[in-house]
Amino acid sequence: MKDFLKGIFEKNPILCYLLGxxxxxxxxxxxxxxxxxxxxVIFVLFFSNVIISLIRKAVPHQVRIASYIVVIATFVTIxxxxxxxxxxEMSRELGPFIPLIVVNCIILGRAEAFASRHGLVxxxxxxxxxxxxxxxxxxxxxxxxxxxxxxTFLGAKAVPGFFPQxxxxxxxxxxxxxxxxxxxxxxxxKISKNEKR
Amino acid sequence: xxxxxxxxxxxLCLCFASGLILSFVWEKSSKKIDxxxxxxxxxxxxxxxPGEEISALSLDGEEYWQAGSAGYAFxxxxxxxxxxxxxxxxxxxxxxxIKGIIILKCLETPGLGAEVTKDKFLKQFNGKNAxxxxxxxxxxxxxxxxxxxxxxxxxxxxxxxxxxxMMKMKAVIR
Numbered sequence: 001m002k003d004f005l006k007g008i009f010e011k012n013p014i015l016c017y018l019l020g021x022x023x024x025x026x027x028x029x030x031x032x033x034x035x036x037x038x039x040x041v042i043f044v045l046f047f048s049n050v051i052i053s054l055i056r057k058a059v060p061h062q063v064r065i066a067s068y069i070v071v072i073a074t075f076v077t078i079x080x081x082x083x084x085x086x087x088x089e090m091s092r093e094l095g096p097f098i099p100l101i102v103v104n105c106i107i108l109g110r111a112e113a114f115a116s117r118h119g120l121v122x123x124x125x126x127x128x129x130x131x132x133x134x135x136x137x138x139x140x141x142x143x144x145x146x147x148x149x150x151x152t153f154l155g156a157k158a159v160p161g162f163f164p165q166x167x168x169x170x171x172x173x174x175x176x177x178x179x180x181x182x183x184x185x186x187x188x189x190k191i192s193k194n195e196k197r
Numbered sequence: 198x199x200x201x202x203x204x205x206x207x208x209l210c211l212c213f214a215s216g217l218i219l220s221f222v223w224e225k226s227s228k229k230i231d232x233x234x235x236x237x238x239x240x241x242x243x244x245x246x247p248g249e250e251i252s253a254l255s256l257d258g259e260e261y262w263q264a265g266s267a268g269y270a271f272x273x274x275x276x277x278x279x280x281x282x283x284x285x286x287x288x289x290x291x292x293x294x295i296k297g298i299i300i301l302k303c304l305e306t307p308g309l310g311a312e313v314t315k316d317k318f319l320k321q322f323n324g325k326n327a328x329x330x331x332x333x334x335x336x337x338x339x340x341x342x343x344x345x346x347x348x349x350x351x352x353x354x355x356x357x358x359x360x361x362x363m364m365k366m367k368a369v370i371r
Contacts, residue, residue: 085226088233
């Protein structure tokens with residue numbers, strides 16, 4: 001259970017390690033994009049962790065990174081094809097960011113740091129935890145940026161008419177501001193927790 | 198020497214398995230993807246010509262749609278600020294009047310370049326004939342198109358795309 005929970009808060013891949021920032025900053029202009037991206041990452045992370053954990057004893061040490069990339073790329077391509085076939089609008093919206101999951105360092109990081117050293121069940125839990133942590137942060141960022149930047153939530157009007165829309169929030173600068181505040185808040189909570197102990 | 202054979206064999210097997218799985222997945226979904234892309238285009242044409250009978254035609258290597266006796270539609274694309282911009286353009290039956298433009302693909306900056314997909318910008322073309330020219334102030338001439346503020350490159354790309362494609366299609370549909 002610890003393997004699952006640590007990814008959500010204690011060792012959140014975005015807020016702690018600042019991994020996978022490219023999709024974090026780029027696709028969080030609204031909630032639905034963020035959620036699709038998060039779910040795709042969970043899918044890829046889960047199955048690559050499973051496969052890598054299963055073949056970890058057979059992989060020759062010298063080519064392990066290359067092998068991991070092959071496994072990851074396979075699942076990313078499956079996710080990409082699946083979205084194109086079943087959620088066409090969505091995949092058009094996300095553009096190149098789904099194929100770019102291949103180079104998302106969360107996935108390679110978990111493969112190298114966890115799945116290649118631990119058994120199947122723990123690797124699965126690790127993938128689900130890290131993936132959920134990633135998705136949660138993405139959705140929170142998407143919600144903040146969508147509400148402040150476009151005045152909507154999940155595409156529906158969310159703020160009263162007199163409320164101004166901050167264009168900067170849906171531009172890249174808004175992504176950095178939101179991420180910075182979230183990382184700060186996360187650190188503050190962590191510190192106050194440690195002090196209590 | 199033995200080691201390198203072992204490593205190569207491992208990678209070979211891994212890539213083979215990956216290729217096998219991917220070709221299987223692709224086999225299952227490629228039809229659906231083609232259909233989706235086609236449907237997006239036909240839906241755009243139907244939106245431009247509601248209630249007309251749409252037929253897909255091809256002449257001199259240019260594909261286009263004929264919408265009953267109301268007019269024609271065709272696909273146009275150009276490199277925008279970040280990536281390709283793709284659109285379906287509907288034109289009246291004498292090829293002298295734009296009925297409407299629907300953007301199919303646009304990955305421009307949200308809030309700036311992406312504004313070219315909005316009605317406010319695209320409506321400027323309606324009822325007019327190419328060639329258009331782009332201006333940054335309020336349009337004075339009939340064929341002036343006012344660029345989206347802060348997105349001159351995207352706006353210029355759309356105008357260029359429509360001018361070029363209209364010229365081409367005017368030569369084809371006669």
